[in-house]
Structures are given as C-alpha cells and as structure tokens.
Amino acid sequence: MKRYWRIFREFFRTCLVEEMEYRSEFIGNLFSSVFGIGIALLTIQIFFYQTDQLGGWSYADVLVLLGIFNTLQGFIHFALRPNMARITQHIRKGTLDYILTKPVDSMFYVSFRHLVFWRLIDVFLGIGLIVYGLMEKNYVPTSGDVLVFIISLIASLLLIYSLWMMLMTTAFWVIRIEDLSFAFDSFFETTRFPISMYRGGLRVVLTYILPAAFITSAPAAALLGKWNMITTLTSLLVAGIFLWLSRKFWKFALRFYTSASS
Amino acid sequence: MSIVVDHLNKQFKVHVRQAGWLDAFRSIFKREYQIVEAVNNLSFTIQSGEIVGFLGPNGAGKTTAMKMLAGLLHPTSGAITVEGFIPQEQKAEYKKMMSLVMGQKSQLIWDIPPMETFLVNKAIYEIDDNSFNKTLDELVALLELEPLLNKPTRSLSLGQRMKCELAAALLHRPKVLFLDEPTIGLDVDTQEKVRRFIANYNREHKTTILLTSHYMGDVTALCKRVIIINHGKLLYDGDLDVLTEKLTPYKLLEVHLPTLPNQSWETYGEVDSIEEGKVTLRIPRERIREVSARLLQEFPVHDLNIQDPPMEEVITLAFQEKSHG
Numbered sequence: 200m201k202r203y204w205r206i207f208r209e210f211f212r213t214c215l216v217e218e219m220e221y222r223s224e225f226i227g228n229l230f231s232s233v234f235g236i237g238i239a240l241l242t243i244q245i246f247f248y249q250t251d252q253l254g255g256w257s258y259a260d261v262l263v264l265l266g267i268f269n270t271l272q273g274f275i276h277f278a279l280r281p282n283m284a285r286i287t288q289h290i291r292k293g294t295l296d297y298i299l300t301k302p303v304d305s306m307f308y309v310s311f312r313h314l315v316f317w318r319l320i321d322v323f324l325g326i327g328l329i330v331y332g333l334m335e336k337n338y339v340p341t342s343g344d345v346l347v348f349i350i351s352l353i354a355s356l357l358l359i360y361s362l363w364m365m366l367m368t369t370a371f372w373v374i375r376i377e378d379l380s381f382a383f384d385s386f387f388e389t390t391r392f393p394i395s396m397y398r399g400g401l402r403v404v405l406t407y408i409l410p411a412a413f414i415t416s417a418p419a420a421a422l423l424g425k426w427n428m429i430t431t432l433t434s435l436l437v438a439g440i441f442l443w444l445s446r447k448f449w450k451f452a453l454r455f456y457t458s459a460s461s
Numbered sequence: 462m463s464i465v466v467d468h469l470n471k472q473f474k475v476h477v478r479q480a481g482w483l484d485a486f487r488s489i490f491k492r493e494y495q496i497v498e499a500v501n502n503l504s505f506t507i508q509s510g511e512i513v514g515f516l517g518p519n520g521a522g523k524t525t526a527m528k529m530l531a532g533l534l535h536p537t538s539g540a541i542t543v544e545g546f547i548p549q550e551q552k553a554e555y556k557k558m559m560s561l562v563m564g565q566k567s568q569l570i571w572d573i574p575p576m577e578t579f580l581v582n583k584a585i586y587e588i589d590d591n592s593f594n595k596t597l598d599e600l601v602a603l604l605e606l607e608p609l610l611n612k613p614t615r616s617l618s619l620g621q622r623m624k625c626e627l628a629a630a631l632l633h634r635p636k637v638l639f640l641d642e643p644t645i646g647l648d649v650d651t652q653e654k655v656r657r658f659i660a661n662y663n664r665e666h667k668t669t670i671l672l673t674s675h676y677m678g679d680v681t682a683l684c685k686r687v688i689i690i691n692h693g694k695l696l697y698d699g700d701l702d703v704l705t706e707k708l709t710p711y712k713l714l715e716v717h718l719p720t721l722p723n724q725s726w727e728t729y730g731e732v733d734s735i736e737e738g739k740v741t742l743r744i745p746r747e748r749i750r751e752v753s754a755r756l757l758q759e760f761p762v763h764d765l766n767i768q769d770p771p772m773e774e775v776i777t778l779a780f781q782e783k784s785h786g
Contacts, residue, residue: 202587209584213570213577220572220613297568299533300561302553303585454535457473 206303207311214314228317236324239265239391254396261393262332264419266325268391271355271415273321275387279360281313283383286367295456306449310364329422340422347421347431354431354438355414359387361441364449371452390415413437463637463669464507464530469539471500471525471693499525501693503539509636510667512659514674514684514701518780522693523673527639530671531561543637557586560635562626564642569614575625576610579632586633593632600628603658620651627658640672644679656682677772689779697779705769708778712749714742715766716756729756738763743770 218224243265247258256264286309289295298308333340340348363383389397389405394416397405405411413434420426477495500522507513517523528534530541532548532555541548546555569578583593601607604624609617617625623643630638640659644652660683663670674680680687680701687704689697697704714730717739726732726740729752733741744752749767756762769775 206581206584209581213573213581216573216577217570292566294566294568296528296531296533296561296563296566299551300531300556300559301582301585302556302587456533 210312225317232320254393256393259332259336263329264415266328267415267418269325270322276318281315282310283363283367287370290370344424347426348418351417351421351431351434354434357438357442361445364445368448368452371455462506463509465542466505467540469500469503470537472537473497473499498693503695505688505698509669512663512670512684514672514680514687516687517690521691527641531639559637560630561639562630562643564645571615574611578629582632596632620647637669681772691780705775708775709770711743711745713768714744716740717764
C-alpha cells in the first residue's frame with residue numbers, strides 16, 4: 200500500500216512537471232469550466248420556468264445534484280478520463296508492453312499514470328455549487344448527512360471507475376474502436392438530472408443495469424438529509440462488487456493481449 | 462542456465478479478408494480466420510552472461526518469441542523458464558530482474574526530461590537512493606547522458622533517446638536483458654556507440670542478453686552465437702563463425718594492383734567485383750593459399766586481403782537454406 204502511494208506520488212509529480220510545460224492552457228481551461236457550469240445553470244433555470252419540480256426535486260435540490268455532478272466530473276477528468284482514453288491506445292500501439300514488464304500492478308498503472316490537474320477546478324466549482332444550493336434551500340447538513348454523503352460519493356467514484364474500466368477493457372477484443380470513452384460520457388451525462396426524472400424502460404435500465412441512479416442522486420439525497428443506512432451500504436456494496444468484477448475482467452483480458460508488432 | 466525454451470509454440474488467430482467494398486461488408490457478418498503459427502516448436506538454452514543474436518527475416522517470429530520470454534504473451538504450448546521463473550506468470554520478482562528494450566517503442570515520457578522517467582522507474586522498481594545514484598552515475602558516464610538528462614524527451618534526437626531508453630531499462634540492474642532492434646534507425650556512429658555500450662555492460666555485469674537486429678554489424682560485433690529462425694522454426698543455433706564456414710564455402714580475396722592488367726581473371730576464381738586498382742575474387746576455402754601464392758608471383762601486388770563474405774550474404778543464405786526443404 201505504502202509502495203503504491205509512493206508510485207502514485209511519483210505519477211503526480213511527473214504530471215505536474217508535464218503540465219508546467221503547457222502553463223498557458225490553464226487560463227483557457229478555467230474559462231471553459233466556468234462557462235460550462237454557467238450553461239448548465241441556465242438550462243436548469245429554463246426547466247424551472249415551466250415547473251417547480253423535476254422528478255420530485257425542487258430547484259435547490261437540483262442545484263445540489265448539479266454540484267455533485269460537477270464535482271464528480273472534475274474527479275473523472277482529473278484522474279479517470281486521461282487514463283481511460285489511453286487504454287485503447289496502449290493496446291493498439293503496443294505500449295502496454297512496457298507497462299506489463301514493470302513490477303507494478305498493470306491495472307493500477309493504466310488507471311493513474313496520467314493526471315490532469317486543472318480539471319480539479321471543476322471539483323471546486325462543484326463544491327461551490329453544492330454550498331450555494333444548500334444556502335438556497337436554507338438547509339445545514341448534520342454531521343451524519345456529511346458522513347453518508349462522503350460514503351456515497353466514494354461509492355459513486357468507485358462505480359464510475361469500475362464501469363469505465365470494464366468498458367475500456369473490451370478494447371482487448373475490439374481494438375479498432377477509437378474512442379470508447381464517448382460511450383461512457385453519454386452514460387455519465389444521464390446522471391446530470393435526478394434519476395426519478397426518467398420514465399419507463401430507461402429508468403429501469405439506469406437503475407438496475409447501469410447503476411446511474413446511485414451516482415449523483417444518492418450523494419445529493421444524503422446531503423439533503425434524505426438518506427437511510429441500508430441504501431448507502433447497498434451502494435457501497437454494489438460499487439465493491441463492480442470493482443471486483445472490473446479487476447477480474449482486466450486479469451482475464453490480459454491473457455488475450457496480442458501486443459502490436461514492432 | 463539462464464534461459465530455457467522448450468518446444469515453444471505460439472499460434473495467432475488472424476482475421477483474413479480480401480480488399481474491396483463487398484468483402485468489407487461481408488466481413489461484418491461472417492469473419493474468416495486463419496491460424497498463423499508465429500512460433501513453431503522452438504527450443505534453445507542460453508547460459509548466464511551470454512549474448513546471443515536472435516535473427517530471422519521480418520515476420521519470422523523473433524519478436525513474438527521475445528515477448529513470450531518477457532512474459533507479455535502466453536505460449537500456446539511449450540515451456541519457458543528464465544532464471545527459474547515462468548515469464549507468463551508475470552511475477553514481480555521476475556520483472557525486477559529482467560528488462561525489455563524495443564527500438565520501435567518508447568517508455569520515456571514524451572514532454573518532460575528523461576530524468577523524470579528515471580525517477581518513476583526508481584519508485585516502481587523500489588530502488589533505494591544509494592544504488593539509484595550509483596547506477597545512474599555509471600550509466601550517465603558510459604552513455605554520455607549528462608547534457609540530455611534535463612532536456613524534454615521530445616527535443617532529443619533518435620540516438621539520444623535510444624541511449625536514454627537503455628538507461629531507463631537498466632536502472633534496476635536486470636540480470637536478463639531483451640533487446641529488440643535497439644539500433645534501428647540510428648546513424649552509424651551512434652550504432653557503434655550503442656554496440657560498444659552493450660558489449661561493455663555485458664562484460665562488466667555478466668548480464669544475459671538476447672538481441673534481435675537487422676544490422677549485421679550489431680550481430681558480428683556483439684554475438685559469438687546466433688539463433689536463426691524463419692517461419693517460427695529454428696534454422697540454426699550455434700557459432701557465428703561456424704555458420705559462415707558452413708554456408709559459404711568460399712572467401713573473398715581482394716587484390717590491390719597499381720594498374721589492372723587487361724585480362725581474364727576467371728582462371729583464378731569467380732570475379733566478385735572489379736574496381737580501379739582492385740579486383741575481388743571468390744575463392745573456395747581450400748584453394749585460398751594456392752591462388753594467393755599464384756597471384757603474388759604473377760603480379761606486382763600492392764596488397765592482398767582475405768575476408769569472409771559479408772554477413773548479410775551469409776544470413777540471406779541461412780534463411781534460404783531450409784525453406785527449400
């Protein structure tokens with residue numbers, strides 16, 4: 200564990216050095232993040248001109264939800280996206296060769312080697328939005344709320360990671376699919392709104408097959424004091440199961456690695 | 462024994478299709494596969510500290526075999542042990558004592574100086590500060606890396622990058638080193654430097670090295686022994702010199718003369734080339750002494766050189782050998 204922490208720190212450092220090579224991007228990215236969150240807020244405002252409830256969630260509730268969406272998106276773009284998008288490349292171009300010859304867990308390496316720091320802006324903006332939503336609702340979360348919120352947020356991150364990892368692992372067989380990440384993005388976009396907003400078959404799929412329901416709705420509900428321990432622990436359990444599955448799948452897939460020729 | 466390869470096989474299932482629209486469309490629904498035997502019943506052993514050249518034409522299965530040795534690919538059947546480890550088990554202990562360098566693929570981080578990659582490897586291989594500094598100093602001196610360490614990798618030349626690749630691969634002092642085309646694309650001077658480095662390193666540290674290369678210079682300079690494969694099958698395993706003798710029963714006799722007499726050289730031997738002031742003849746090995754003596758007697762010879770035919774020629778002959786039979 201300590202060893203992996205040290206390797207992670209090393210990744211962190213090299214990525215920081217890498218990004219310093221392209222400092223000027225920072226300002227542009229800050230601008231685009233602020234712009235992105237502005238547009239999202241505007242969309243919600245438009246919804247709420249027509250109605251004062253969205254799938255049972257009030258305006259302030261949806262703000263909190265959107266804040267969580269943004270926070271998660273920040274984390275995803277900070278650590279997950281830069282790595283997941285590269286997995287297909289590693290497999291297609293054979294650079295996985297070097298990773299596999301290193302005495303380090305290959306799944307750990309491909310998952311955390313690349314970090315994009317400026318994306319943490321989204322995390323801070325997201326937290327800001329959560330606070331704003333809570334103020335709007337005049338609700339101060341209890342310490343229990345916050346604890347459950349943190350647990351369910353961790354569960355969400357694990358779940359997102361596992362689902363994406365499994366999706367990318369299929370690249371061992373369908374090498375030519377250039378950007379499987381897009382498939383994931385579309386899925387993640389569905390969590391921008393409360394799960395109860397979706398109807399019929401789509402809702403069933405998003406709840407039970409691809410557990411989008413947990414991802415943003417559960418942490419948001421927790422922070423608003425609408426949680427129960429069973430649901431929280433279930434989401435943590437589900438996340439754990441998915442993590443285990445993704446790991447098994449990765450190990451299994453490695454046996455099919457054919458390594459691009461030199 | 463450092464490396465033991467025993468009846469190794471590797472098959473690939475390859476999707477075959479013809480060019481053209483119709484077939485592209487058809488292959489969506491029905492795919493035809495062909496089994497390719499990349500490595501076929503290959504056996505050999507390598508002693509600790511030996512450098513062995515692993516040769517074969519493109520697509521002969523060299524890289525596939527090497528990747529199995531490095532543990533990247535699982536053999537279809539057969540067994541490999543390297544220093545007592547089974548590579549495809551991918552044990553961390555195994556990975557810590559071997560290294561793979563591929564001339565065509567880079568492990569250096571593109572946008573930042575090579576030193577950063579070295580530090581990442583330090584953490585991954587759990588190298589303590591002392592040995593890291595010692596090894597790095599040695600490699601920096603041997604490979605003349607000093608001015609390169611703090612320049613972004615992307616601004617290095619191919620040769621400079623290759624030297625850094627070697628350093629990155631050797632920081633953890635591997636006992637076994639797999640070099641896949643380490644000199645590809647390098648200029649003659651840099652090739653020479655890389656070769657000298659590999660030879661020195663092998664002598665100093667008794668590292669077992671398996672090397673593939675398309676440059677015969679690499680092979681003749683580094684390897685006493687070669688393993689030649691084609692179509693995944695073993696063609697030859699043994700001394701390079703013996704191979705030369707076995708396959709080319711003649712030597713090249715280079716005769717330097719002040720002026721070339723206008724006459725037929727065929728009475729002495731087969732003419733390989735005639736240039737200003739120089740004739741090169743192919744003479745069967747057993748007739749070399751006799752022909753040289755005659756030439757020295759009959760002409761005002763400036764200089765006389767006896768050489769083995771170029772390695773390229775020998776290898777080409779070796780590749781053809783078994784494909785007939």
